[in-house]
Amino acid sequence: MEELRVESTEKSPRIFFDPKNQKFELEGNSRPEDVRGFYCPIIEKLKKYFDNILENGNFEHYQDNPVKFIFKLEYFNSSSAKFLSDIFVLIGNYSKKGINVKIYWYFDEGDEDMMEVGEDFSEMINIPFQLIMVSQ
């Protein structure tokens, strides 16, 4: 599967999905005008990626090498929250099917709200997140 790179703008986050290195990164601000148009292709790509792993059935490899999800969000609006939630549900569902994942949630020092949202998503899909505070 080919990698996916989307550069950030003032309104949309940078996306870097590197299937070869089993790494997905989402970073920046998220309040895209066409939020559905922005997130749906990304969700589709992730779904295909996970389905491929399931088809190949090589789960053992992922036990030692989890698929890494790195979220470094500075801000996201309520419309984006729904799609982030979709991404987490997707990750959660495939994790239940046996694919090992590791989720890193970055937040700025002092931004308790962003930390709490990370905790909420973690609780929602029942996967512990690695919460990482970034000093200003």
Add this chain to the structure above:
Amino acid sequence: MEYSENIISYKGLIDRGIVDNILHELKTKLKIIDLEVLTRKRIYSSAVECLDNIHRHSELNNNQAKISIEYPPYFSVEKNSEGFIIETGNLVTNQEMKKLKKKLDELNELETAGVNDLYKETIMKSAGLTDKGGAGLGLIVIAKTTPKKLSYSFQPVNKNYAYFTLKVKILQK
């Protein structure tokens, strides 16, 4: 006398470009003021949802050109001794007024923990739905930014419309 300083103020029709310009200006001005991360982000977050709400009604405002001139959308951010006040105003249909009133009253009955729980619950429910993103979550996000009640009013305009104003007080830590 109560100290108050205008940070940003806009009155007039609102389109996507104007929303972006207001938010860009707000972000720049908030960076200049010496603020903690949390307060700065809460003001910005609340402002985005308020402006998105106004923008969602912009078609209505634009179509009702005559009333819109008399009752244009409004958005402002002010700083006072306690923190910041975001104020918005826009036309809504009577039907929307009922929905908004119900939602705002429900939110105002909740304490901070209750608002946070409702946010979590709404986010969970929204996952997987094909429903338009953000439905119902915007006002909860606004309520999450303040421990104060959301003050609002509806001024009757004619038999179909009312002018909705919302005031969000964000405390400075």
